[in-house]
Amino acid sequence: MLSKRQLYILVYFAALIGVAAYQPFNIWPGALVFIAILLFTIKDKSPKQAFIIGYAFGVIFYITLLYWIAWATFFGALPVPFILALVPAFFCWLFRKIELANSKIALILAPFIWVALEYIRTLGQVAFPWNPIGNCFATYPEFIQYAEFTGVYGISLWASVINILFYIFFKNPANLKRTFAYLGAIIFLIVTPYLYGLAVIPEEIKEGDIEVALLQGDISREVKWKPGGVQYSFNTYKAMTDSVSGSEAKLIIWPETAIPSYLRHHRGYNRRMLSMAGNSGTPILTGSPDYTEIAPRQYVYYNSALFYHPDKSSPEIYRKIKLVPFSERIPFSGRVKILKDIHLGQADFSPGDSLMLFELDGNSFGVLICFELVFPDLVRRYMKRGADFMVTITNDMWFGVTSGPYQHLYAGTIRAVENRVGIARCANTGISLFYDTYGRVYNMTELNERKIVVDKVAINKGSTFYMRHGDFLAKWSLIVAILSLFAILLRDFINRRNKI
Numbered sequence: 005m006l007s008k009r010q011l012y013i014l015v016y017f018a019a020l021i022g023v024a025a026y027q028p029f030n031i032w033p034g035a036l037v038f039i040a041i042l043l044f045t046i047k048d049k050s051p052k053q054a055f056i057i058g059y060a061f062g063v064i065f066y067i068t069l070l071y072w073i074a075w076a077t078f079f080g081a082l083p084v085p086f087i088l089a090l091v092p093a094f095f096c097w098l099f100r101k102i103e104l105a106n107s108k109i110a111l112i113l114a115p116f117i118w119v120a121l122e123y124i125r126t127l128g129q130v131a132f133p134w135n136p137i138g139n140c141f142a143t144y145p146e147f148i149q150y151a152e153f154t155g156v157y158g159i160s161l162w163a164s165v166i167n168i169l170f171y172i173f174f175k176n177p178a179n180l181k182r183t184f185a186y187l188g189a190i191i192f193l194i195v196t197p198y199l200y201g202l203a204v205i206p207e208e209i210k211e212g213d214i215e216v217a218l219l220q221g222d223i224s225r226e227v228k229w230k231p232g233g234v235q236y237s238f239n240t241y242k243a244m245t246d247s248v249s250g251s252e253a254k255l256i257i258w259p260e261t262a263i264p265s266y267l268r269h270h271r272g273y274n275r276r277m278l279s280m281a282g283n284s285g286t287p288i289l290t291g292s293p294d295y296t297e298i299a300p301r302q303y304v305y306y307n308s309a310l311f312y313h314p315d316k317s318s319p320e321i322y323r324k325i326k327l328v329p330f331s332e333r334i335p336f337s338g339r340v341k342i343l344k345d346i347h348l349g350q351a352d353f354s355p356g357d358s359l360m361l362f363e364l365d366g367n368s369f370g371v372l373i374c375f376e377l378v379f380p381d382l383v384r385r386y387m388k389r390g391a392d393f394m395v396t397i398t399n400d401m402w403f404g405v406t407s408g409p410y411q412h413l414y415a416g417t418i419r420a421v422e423n424r425v426g427i428a429r430c431a432n433t434g435i436s437l438f439y440d441t442y443g444r445v446y447n448m449t450e451l452n453e454r455k456i457v458v459d460k461v462a463i464n465k466g467s468t469f470y471m472r473h474g475d476f477l478a479k480w481s482l483i484v485a486i487l488s489l490f491a492i493l494l495r496d497f498i499n500r501r502n503k504i
Contacts, residue, residue, distance in 0.1 A: 011045055015057060018042045019064040025140040026069060027410035032147070035140035035163050036194070039118065040170035042092065043099065047175060051100040058096030062089025069135065072408035088132065091121045098485075101492045111172065113488050115164035119157050120485035123478035126379060130329050133378050135411060137163045142414035145443045146201030151421045152468040155380050157478040159418070166193050205442045212438070212460030214367060214393065217253040218430040219244045221262065222454035225401050234265045238273060241290075242280065244456055249284040253458055254365055256284075259432040260291035260307070260374050260399040267292040268310055268319060277319070281312040287364060288312045291373060291397045293353075294321065304354050309371045309397060311362045323356025324373040326382060359389055367392040367463060374398040378415045380422060380475060387423045387471050392463040394419070394427045401433040409435055409451060417443035422470045426462030441465075 006014065022038035024031040042061055046054040066085035073081035095118055103110035118137075126133040138159030141147040151159060173186045221240045227233055241258050248256060267273050267290070281288050294308035307327070310319040361368040370386035377383075377396050386394060396416060400409040413435050420427050420439040427439040434451035438459050447459045 005048055006045065011057070014041055014045045015061050016064060018045070019061050019068060022065055023068045025137075026135055026407070027139075027143060027414050028407050030140075030143045032140050032144060035137050036166045036190075037170050039164060039167035040174060042096065043114075043167075043171045044174045046096050046100055049100065051097045051104070054100040055093045055097040059089050059093035061096075062092040065089075065092070069407075069411075072403045072406035075404040075406055075408070076402035084132070087130070088125075091125070095121055098489060098492065102488060105492070105495065111168055113484060114168050115161050116481040116484040117488065118164045119161050119478055119481040122160055123157060123475060123482055126381065131326065131379075132329060133380075135415075136160045138418065139411070139415055142417045142443070145205060145417065145421075146198050148197075148418055148421050148443055149201040149204045150197055151418055152424055152470055154477055155422050155470045155475050156418045157380075157475055157481070161477055161481070162193065162197065166190055169193075205444075209440050209444055209446050210462070212426055212440070212462040214254055214364070214463065215252050215458065215460045216255040216257060216395075216428050217248045217251065218257050218428060218436040218449075218457040219248075219262075220259065220431055220434060220436040220449050220453065220455050220457070222433050222452055223401070224433065228264050228401070234263060234273075237263050238276075242276070245280055245284070245288065248456055248458060249286065251458055253286060255395075256286050256288045257395060257397065257428060257430040258288065258290035259430045259436075260309075260397040261293060262290045262432065263292060265292070266295060268294055268308075268321070274319075277310075277312045278317070281314045285314050287314065287362075289362070289371065289395060289397070291399070294323070305352055306356060307353050307373055308356075309360075309373060320360065320362060322360035322362075322371050322373075324353070324376065325356045325359075326376045326379050327353055327355050328375045359386055361386070361389055361391055369393045369395055372396040374400075374412075377412065377419060380419065383419045383423060383425075384471055384474055387425060387464060387467070391425070393461050394425055396427060396429045397431075398429070399432045400435070405451060413437065413445075417445065422468065423464060424466070424468050425464040428461045 018038045018041035021034035025034035025038070042058065046057050049057065063085050066088045070084060073084055098117060099110055099114055102113060122133070122136040125131060136156055138156035141159060148159060169186050169190050173183060176182060219241055221237070221244065223237055223240060228237055241262050245256055263273065265273060267277065277288060289309060289311050292308055292310050293305065295303045295305045297303055307324040309322045312319045359370060361370055368391055370391040372383065372394060383394060398412065400412065403409050413429060416427050416429060416439050420441060421443040424441045426441055429439070430436050434453055435449055436457055437445045437448035438461055439445055441462050447457050449455045449457060
């Protein structure tokens with residue numbers, strides 16, 4: 005039995021090595037062991053105690069992992085770790101409930117329950133699927149190539165299975181024969197996907213198909229939102245656009261909210277955007293806040309991407325579908341009146357309701373605005389609709405010089421592998437880059453660097469198993485978790501009835 009001091013140290017240690025597995029630290033072995041350590045701390049605890057320990061772990065873990073949210077919105081960041089901590093808390097509670105009934109079944113079900121809880125975080129208005137365990141391996145392309153079959157949740161399931169093997173080893177270290185068996189299984193599970201990755205990935209990054217220009221203006225929020233910031237921002241991006249107008253680029257990309265103004269509704273700036281596209285003969289994609297008037301002086305606001313084509317008299321529009329909870333919108337504020345009066349420094353955007361494909365020289369592409377990059381199924385839906393490549397635009401100035409921009413950008417490596425699609429990423433303050441179809445990054449800027457990047461993005465050459473079948477592993481895991489919970493609740497109900 006662990007002493008209180010040992011328990012506190014292990015919980016804190018598990019949280020910290022879990023965080024260290026993510027970007028920018030990239031110590032991937034931590035992702036294979038931190039759940040095992042967490043489970044070891046609850047091995048002799050009641051389900052209620054396990055819930056409390058899991059919650060304490062979750063608070064430490066998410067405060068440390070997501071501290072950068074406070075850089076963007078301090079009050080909006082306050083509830084996030086305390087809400088997300090319920091996920092490992094519930095996992096620990098359910099694991100102990102099942103383990104007390106049948107320890108072997110608990111070990112079998114645990115990886116599926118963990119993945120199910122990761123998948124649940126993609127659903128609803130409070131969706132925040134940031135950093136599933138699979139993302140810990142995003143900086144190591146050799147480990148993630150089978151995501152074209154399983155998606156990121158297949159990587160999470162793989163990591164969870166290895167964690168369970170470590171947990172078994174921690175519980176029973178004395179049996180030498182079993183120790184070698186478990187360590188052998190762990191080594192096999194680690195080496196196999198790595199060897200597959202080595203076999204699949206070409207030695208060199210092949211040249212892409214469509215040349216595009218990424219304009220990273222590096223305009224800080226202190227400049228962007230002060231008086232004169234709109235004019236300064238526009239002049240900056242116009243000068244950068246003029247400098248690439250004579251290049252071979254087929255598309256010029258500005259980042260999310262490149263101009264802090266309702267660009268489409270501003271006669272002067274909107275006209276100048278159309279003129280720039282027309283004079284250069286090159287389409288311009290830019291992020292911009294936007295709105296529609298639904299009644300006199302009643303407006304619905306959106307975070308949008310505007311596509312200015314030389315042959316069209318007005319921009320095409322994509323409205324961001326997945327909004328950041330507590331930052332871009334208070335969840336359920338559209339339905340619950342009292343929530344509309346909560347002000348945590350968040351924007352008041354409404355979600356878009358449809359995907360939009362933009363046409364470019366016989367090809368089409370979809371746009372992901374910032375946070376949307378972390379939603380696997382959203383990218384898959386674009387590909388199913390016929391996208392040939394993807395563009396993601398972001399305004400990472402909100403995250404400052406923190407781990408946030410690195411965690412964000414490496415989610416794109418797995419999206420590229422899942423769909424074998426090239427992705428162009430344009431950021432305001434960094435980091436802009438290209439992903440090849442194997443998740444490797446190239447022509448990457450520095451954080452907080454003003455730079456123009458011109459390179460070719462690869463188009464998708466065919467469908468992957470994941471593209472056709474989606475998050476089937478995650479959905480199966482969710483069914484397993486629901487059935488497990490139902491079985492435990494039914495068992496408790498029957499036991500209570502028998503005691504009466």
